[in-house]
Amino acid sequence: MTASPIRLLIHGASGRMGQALLRLAGDLRELQVVAAVQRRIGQRVVDGVPHFASSELAGVPAFDAAIDFSLPEGFDPVLALCVARGAAFVSGTTGISDGQRQALRDASGTVAVLWASNFSLGVAVLDELVERAAAALPGWDCDIVESHHSRKQDAPSGTALSLGEAAGRGGAQPRYASLRAGDIVGEHLVQFAAAGERIELVHRATNRDIFARGALHAATRLAGRAPGLYRVRDLL
Template identity: 90%
Template sequence: MTTAPVRLLIHGASGRMGQALLRLAGDQAGLQVVAAVQRRIGQRVVDGIPHFAGSELPGVPAFDAAIDFSLPEGFDPVLALCAARGAAFVSGTTGISDAQRQALRDASQRIPVLWASNFSLGVAVLDELVERAAAALDGWDCDIVESHHTQKKDAPSGTALSLGEAAARGGAQPRYASLRAGDIVGEHLVQFAAAGERIELVHRATNRDIFARGALVAAVRLAGRPAGLYRVRDLL
């Protein structure tokens, strides 16, 4: 018996992540991109995929899941469309407001939703390891050191803060340090230390494609799941 592919909408298709998603989607089994949405369009069809302007979002064809890497002002319409159509929603859009985070929680009562600061599958595993280590190492110092390229503005990174939340869930009190150097894609070190010993958990990204691949995997695995608020690690 052949399973029908997950029909995917890519929202924010003209951005760096959107372009990576379009380029890599063909390598992801069980997936078919049915529409790409961006603020302005040139060609209507590119490599067989129909493109739509943001203003045309209500007219996109049927889809099972949407991946959104856009801007905060584009976040609300695509989330509302997913809720209206009963489609899964995956987003890595940064800078969303508290009201938009509440909208995510509200939508999770109707559809499966996932927002993440980092879609690396390796970071998802690291998140779980950090929480488990923090729970097991009561009273140990916890420090998170993140390194990124010189153009990155925010510090600590969103991923470092997410890892800190995992450590806090385990009972640790994380401290942060940030480095900006060269063209580092992303490195995160979580250190637990006590008298005479320490543990280091590290993730190093060397290619930005890992984030797009992770988002594609998340969309395939989230489509068809019960309504709820998911994390990447929930889909592993």
């Protein structure tokens, strides 16, 4: 007997990530996009997917998980809707406040939630390797170098800071360097160095679709899970 597909809501559907999610989800039999939400809508149905304006969020059909790549002002309503509906919540919205991070922790008592600065499955593995290396190499210097396209304004990147947190959990004290050049999608190098030797752990992204695929993977694995605050690496 074939299992029913997971019903997915995509919030922030008009953005670059939202468009990638809609395109890639259409190829996955285990997922069914039941609603795409954006600030303003043109067509009501696009490629069989119903579209809703942000002001109509409360009226979307039943869903099992939501993926949110929107703006901080759109974060609270969709998180509250997931709590009210008992649906899993996956978000990559950047720039959220400390209060919104606390709201995530509060929501994790009711539903499964995941917020990440990077949804690459490779970065999730790198995060674990960095923590293990830091714990195994006490006293070594730890440096994180991240490179992105010339239009990226924040530095260090959210992913670099997350890798720094992983290094910190292992006991290291990371330092950061940022490069902005050309059209680099994203590169992160974590270096551990001591007298006479060094270790380099590197992840290079060459296509932004990896982030959308990772978010879809997370939503698929998170739907139906027990309430809690999850990380991408928990869902590998």
